Amino acid sequence: MSTRHFLKDDDLSPDELIEVLDLADRLKADRARGVLDTRPLDGPKAVAVLFDKSSTRTRVSFSIGIAELGGYPLVIDSGSSQLGRGEPIEDTARVLTRQAAAIVWRTGDQSRIEAMASAATVPVVNALTDQYHPCQLLADLQTVREHKGRLAGLTLSYLGDGANNMAHSYLLAGANAGMHVRIGAPQAFQPDPAILEQAWALASDTGGSVSVTTDPAAAVDGTDVIATDTWVSMGEEGTKDDVSVFAPYSLEDSLLGKADPQAVVLHCLPAYRGKEISASVIDGPQSVVWDEAENRLHAQKALLVWLLERSG
Numbered sequence: 001m002s003t004r005h006f007l008k009d010d011d012l013s014p015d016e017l018i019e020v021l022d023l024a025d026r027l028k029a030d031r032a033r034g035v036l037d038t039r040p041l042d043g044p045k046a047v048a049v050l051f052d053k054s055s056t057r058t059r060v061s062f063s064i065g066i067a068e069l070g071g072y073p074l075v076i077d078s079g080s081s082q083l084g085r086g087e088p089i090e091d092t093a094r095v096l097t098r099q100a101a102a103i104v105w106r107t108g109d110q111s112r113i114e115a116m117a118s119a120a121t122v123p124v125v126n127a128l129t130d131q132y133h134p135c136q137l138l139a140d141l142q143t144v145r146e147h148k149g150r151l152a153g154l155t156l157s158y159l160g161d162g163a164n165n166m167a168h169s170y171l172l173a174g175a176n177a178g179m180h181v182r183i184g185a186p187q188a189f190q191p192d193p194a195i196l197e198q199a200w201a202l203a204s205d206t207g208g209s210v211s212v213t214t215d216p217a218a219a220v221d222g223t224d225v226i227a228t229d230t231w232v233s234m235g236e237e238g239t240k241d242d243v244s245v246f247a248p249y250s251l252e253d254s255l256l257g258k259a260d261p262q263a264v265v266l267h268c269l270p271a272y273r274g275k276e277i278s279a280s281v282i283d284g285p286q287s288v289v290w291d292e293a294e295n296r297l298h299a300q301k302a303l304l305v306w307l308l309e310r311s312g
């Protein structure tokens with residue numbers, strides 16, 4: 001058996017994505033009735049969870065999820081490890097792979113997690129890179145399914161920084177799920193053309209579609225799901241001091257009013273009220289952001305179970 005990794009959203013095929021989401025729903029229902037009997041990490045086996053960047057949700061949900069699967073979460077801030085002093089990523093992978101059942105890593109450029117996976121013989125999971133945030137998308141899609149009953153055929157609109165990790169993951173994961181993904185972003189912050197092209201290719205197989213516009217009202221017109229994210233991602237602090245270009249994309253009641261009246265609002269969090277989203281929207285009745293944050297736990301548990309089952 002070869003090792004399965006989850007480095008970007010389309011590392012799961014459309015059918016595999018649904019398998020993971022179905023498992024996430026089952027694990028969530030089990031947990032709600034006090035049953036935690038899916039324990040592939042019993043032993044306990046350790047999962048290394050490494051952070052090169054800050055985190056609340058990812059750290060908490062992987063730590064609790066790994067423990068609930070019977071395992072031991074070994075959470076390491078890279079700054080306190082030799083990785084932070086320049087030890088080669090591949091050497092780190094070789095060491096971790098001998099002792100841990102899986103490696104979860106939040107880092108910078110996507111090439112870094114690809115390097116980790118290239119030298120690891122246990123599953124490697126992307127817990128956010130500059131280019132993608134695929135674990136977040138599993139939780140987002142689980143949340144949308146809970147509230148809308150389906151994914152394929154729904155329209156998902158993302159507003160704000162179209163060139164960041166969340167925008168790219170919405171494109172790939174949404175297309176993988178057969179959704180119609182619309183990105184509303186300023187001209188200077190449009191998605192990476194190569195990722196857009198990949199999303200197009202995926203969508204043509206799943207019956208979904210992708211589109212990009214600079215017009216925020218057009219992006220959300222009649223949509224089923226609206227998502228947004230911070231205008232200044234981790235690592236961009238000090239390089240994006242003027243965020244005025246994003247102001248028209250701020251998710252306020254006037255923009256939400258153009259969506260389908262039953263539309264739900266997503267935000268991966270942390271949120272900056274008064275910037276990318278108004279307090280009235282994120283704290284309002286159409287917001288499902290707390291379900292979304294909780295579902296990180298269930299979706300990532302499902303992902304780990306699924307990857308461990310398929311890796312030799």
Ligand code: CP
Nearest residue numbers: 055056057058268269
């Ligand atoms: N959404 C998300 O990944 O949150 P953290 O940065 O707190 O992990």
Ligand code: NVA
Nearest residue numbers: 164229233234268269
């Ligand atoms: N785009 C944001 C997501 C945070 C979860 C960032 O990279 O900082």
